Structures are given as C-alpha cells and as structure tokens.
Amino acid sequence: MSTSLTDTQLMALIDQVAGRDDAALKRLYDHTSSRLFGVALRVLRNREWAEDVLQEAYLTIWRVAGSYRETLSPPMAWMGLIVRSRALDFLRRRTADRAQLTQEFDDELAQTLQADQPSPVDIAQASEQATALHQCLGRLEHRHREVVSLAYLRDLSHGELAEQLKLPLGTVKTWIRRGLGQLRDCLSRYA
Numbered sequence: 001m002s003t004s005l006t007d008t009q010l011m012a013l014i015d016q017v018a019g020r021d022d023a024a025l026k027r028l029y030d031h032t033s034s035r036l037f038g039v040a041l042r043v044l045r046n047r048e049w050a051e052d053v054l055q056e057a058y059l060t061i062w063r064v065a066g067s068y069r070e071t072l073s074p075p076m077a078w079m080g081l082i083v084r085s086r087a088l089d090f091l092r093r094r095t096a097d098r099a100q101l102t103q104e105f106d107d108e109l110a111q112t113l114q115a116d117q118p119s120p121v122d123i124a125q126a127s128e129q130a131t132a133l134h135q136c137l138g139r140l141e142h143r144h145r146e147v148v149s150l151a152y153l154r155d156l157s158h159g160e161l162a163e164q165l166k167l168p169l170g171t172v173k174t175w176i177r178r179g180l181g182q183l184r185d186c187l188s189r190y191a
Contacts, residue, residue, distance in 0.1 A: 004102075028061070
C-alpha cells in the first residue's frame with residue numbers, strides 16, 4: 001500500500017470511479033481499504049465478516065460514487081459512513097436470520113409437541129402422580145387393592161368382579177368404596 005492521499009486526490013479518484021474507471025477503484029481501494037477495514041472490524045468484531053462488508057462497501061462506492069459531494073463531507077468520512085452502514089446492515093441481517101431460525105425451531109418444536117401430545121411438564125407430572133398412586137396402592141389392604149386394581153385396570157363392573165372373585169356383590173362394593181376412600185386420603189397428601 002502506498003502513502004496516504006490527500007482529500008483532493010481521493011476526491012479525484014471518486015470522480016473517476018463515478019465515471020466507471022476500474023483502475024481508479026483499484027487505486028482508491030489500495031489507498032483506503034486498510035482504514036475502512038478497521039471501521040468494519042470495530043463494528044463487527046469478526047475479521048471474516050469485516051472482509052465481506054468491506055467488499056460490499058466498495059461495490060456500493062462503485063455504484064454511488066456519482067452522488068458524492070465534497071461540500072458535504074470529506075472523502076474518508078463519506079466512505080467510512082458507507083462501510084459503517086454496510087456493517088450495521090450485516091448485523092441486522094444476521095439478527096433477522098437468527099430470529100428466523102429461532103422461529104423455525106419454535107414452530108418445529110410446537111409441531112412436535114402438539115396439543116394432543118403431552119408436554120415434558122405433563123410427562124413429569126404424570127410420572128410423579130404414577131409414583132404417588134403406586135405408593136398409595138401399596139398401602140391398601142391386599143383385598144381392597146385387588147378389587148380396585150381389577151375394577152380400574154381391567155375395567156370390570158362390580159358384578160363381573162363379584163363373579164370373578166366369587167364374592168358377594170355387596171362385599172365387592174364395600175371393598176371398592178373403602179379402597180377408593182383410602183386412596184383419595186393417601187393421594188391428597190402428595191398434592
């Protein structure tokens with residue numbers, strides 16, 4: 001890289017770039033890129049991103065060089081503003097891309113955990129309830145546990161239970177009532 005150019009020399013190069021002079025753009029790049037890279041790097045804090053942004057910035061300078069007005073700002077300030085704007089645009093795009101990815105992930109997660117499927121919280125609560133039920137069933141008298149289990153696990157009616165266990169219907173009903181009462185009392189302690 002050669003020595004720094006004066007503002008007048010930089011303005012002359014920008015005028016030549018406005019006339020679509022490729023060689024002038026190369027000279028402008030050679031004389032200003034290291035300082036403008038520093039601007040991009042300070043905004044982005046990532047060398048690779050700063051290199052990409054610097055390239056975008058010089059393309060923008062190529063496109064808008066005809067709009068440069070030396071009465072409004074010095075050439076390095078004008079080009080620095082372009083680099084800074086491209087760097088901020090880059091960060092906004094990355095943030096938007098990240099937000100889009102996050103939204104896609106959330107949508108995918110929502111589809112995976114549809115309303116008719118239990119959530120992880122529901123599963124944990126069901127597991128706690130199942131543990132409590134198992135412990136409470138274990139505390140029931142053997143006969144009460146047997147009739148309650150058969151009634152609810154095999155979905156047997158009182159009459160079917162009486163027939164299967166060869167017990168009077170009234171006894172089966174009493175044992176179920178007592179067993180359920182004891183279960184209710186025991187489970188209320190876990191709630």
